[in-house]
Amino acid sequence: MSKKIIVIGAGPGGLAASMLLAHKGYDVHVYEKQSFIGGRTSHLQLGDYRFDVGPTFLNMTYLAEEMFALTGRNIHDYVKLMNLDPMYELVYKDKRIKITRNPEEMIRQINELFPGNYGSYERYLLETHKKLETLAPLLQSDMTGYRSLMTPKAMKALKELEIGNSLMDTLGKFFKEEELRLAFTFQSKYLGMSPWESPGAFSILSYIEHAYGVYHIEGGLNQLTKAMAKVAEEEGAVITTGNGVKRIVTEGRVVKGVELESGEVVYADDVVINGDFASVMTKLVEPGLLKKYSPEKLAKKSYSCSGVLLYLGVNKKFDLPHHTIWFAEDYRKNVAQITNTLELSEDPSIYIQNACVSDPTLAPEGKSTLYVLAPVPNNFSNIDWNSCRDEYRDMLLGLVSEKLGIDDINDYIEESHMITPADFEVDYEVYKGAIFNLGHQLRQMMAFRPNNKFEELDHCYLVGGGTHPGSGLPIIIESARITANLILKRDKQTPYDVQPLPPYELYKGQPKDEKSSNVAAIQMKPATSI
Known part of the structure; x- marks a missing residue:
């Protein structure tokens, strides 16, 4: 009889782990609180406009390709990868540069x-x-x-x-x-x-x-989590949405299963946690059980920043690259306000994704989806987003109008939605709204980060941005392979291989002079693309 594994959360880490473990014959059951899969790597539908909720940059595509290949599948049978070049444009006060893979x-x-x-x-x-x-x-x-x-x-x-x-x-x-x-x-x-x-x-x-390179997926990066869920189910995993985990069931320090929000208790041999690490530890684990990661000690850890996101469905096309970042005039002050003084900046940096320039499937013909992100402090700042929400939205829309060279973006908006750090904490269970999880200071990396085989509870494993290797969509997927391999090795099964970096050639010599740099020798081979 195969061992039963419960996965808490159907985000990318949990889905990748489900794929890999189900492929090896484990009886995998995924429980997701939301009515949809993907977590923040899901989609938002506003009328005829479709947006990614969270991640919009996809790099290290070779890792996602490997995960599918490890289950005997080709990722290109599930999603359409689109190689972006230029990858993005950076805009300073008096200059702009298009970042390209052409050396x-x-x-x-x-x-x-x-x-x-x-x-x-x-x-x-x-x-x-x-x-x-x-x-x-x-x-x-x-x-x-x-x-x-x-x-x-x-x-x-x-x-x-x-x-x-x-x-x-x-x-x-x-x-x-x-x-x-x-x-x-x-x-x-x-x-x-x-x-x-x-x-x-x-x-x-x-x-x-x-x-x-930097990639987009037709339909949005949310299509990747949908593809992973499909593979997991093809391998026999059972994914349940709309019925999250209320608490982790333990006997002493041994995890025995979970109690669902429906009241049902489900037992398993192992539990893999894909939920936001600090949020899970403070809400789902019996009080007093944890020592190293008690709520009091978690509150003293360093955490990433948060962000305000605007999703705008507009009845206009814009001459704007897929990804554009406008730096604040005083960028150092801007990031210090975000990470140190924890205050809102009057001169924020903003990012706009104009995905329809590459992917017209996201909006009706002649229209666009604009995804706007402004990094802001996390909720340790005590900023009252209920009181400043509208004012900050108006400020951002004014900036968007200015950057796009139009009088008022409001004249074109047909659909809109806003997510603040407070919303991330309440609606997405993100601890203090820190959307990139625990900070990535060296004191919180590698063995100093919560271990994939969680050190405080037996038969408990972690995937996602709160464990090793860290945050970011491809890195989270890698965490799933690390965790799956720990379980496989424990059970005397053959672990999954880790492939070497994809091959490419780099410039080997030194430039002779400004007119003859031999840069043509730089040849980089991209990850497989369509």
Whole structure:
């Protein structure tokens, strides 16, 4: 008789774990509180307009491809991946740069907009490639317990962690101007952190984009979680929506099952938690049972920022790339207000996704979906979103109008919806509205992050942004493989393989002069695309 596993939450981590475990013969049951699957990687339908609720950037597509391949499937039979190039546009006060995977075009733009950085992009690619090669095995391995930090691969990676260097420090080795460094450090927003505080090791985030690209999925990234749910069910997993977990049933420190909101108690051999880590630990675990991650200690941890999201269905097409980011005039002050002083900025940075420029399936002909995000403090700030909600919405819409060069975006809005940090906490069970989970300071990474095999409860495992390797859609999917392999190894089953990084060639020489840089030698092979 196969072992029974309960998965709490049908987000991407829980669905990926369900795929992998069901494929190995486990009796998998997923319980989701919401009436839909995907969590924040779900969709929002406003009339004829369709939006992704949360993630809109998809990179490291090779990880998603691997997860499907491990179950004997081809991801391209389930979703249509669309390679975006340019990947996105960055807008400063007096200049803009289109970020592309074409190295010659990147170098041309850098030399034109930021003279004096000759050869910097090539060096960045070469050196960060080596860093990724060293760090990738660490990020794809079990880091349970402090002894995992003593392994040869962990010791080898120690130098690349750049302890004591911020992300800005690290990129300063390559690029002179702060504005140029922002093009390679703003990705710390994927972790909900400031580039002046994010560890230098995360220079791999921007490199991964330049090496492997940024993708969209036709219909939105929500289609990926739907595809994973379909595979899980094809493998025999049972997914129940609209009946979440009320509490985790324990005997001492041994997890025995769950009590559902319906009152039913379901027993299992193991429970895999995909819910927001701090939220689950404070709400679903018996009070007094946890020591290391008690509610009091969780409140003292560092957490990521939050965000205000506007979803606008507009009866107009805009000459705007798929992804555009406008930096605040004083970006450093802006991120300090978000992460340190915990106040709303009068000069916020904003991101707009104009997905219909690539994917017309999301809106009626001649119309557009605009997804607007402004990073803001999490709910440790005590900002009263009930009282300032309308004022902040009006301010954001004014900024959108200004950025798009129109008088008033309200003239074109047919459908709209807004999500604030308060909404994330209440409607999506996100602890303190911290949408990127626990912070990614080194003291909260690897073995110092809640372990995939949860150290405080037996027969309890974690997936998602609150465990190793961390936050971000592809990384969350990787957490599912790590966790599935821990269960498989315990049960003496063959674990899933981890593939090496996809191959590509990098520029090997050094530029001879400004007229002859040999940049044509930089050839990057993208992950499989259609």
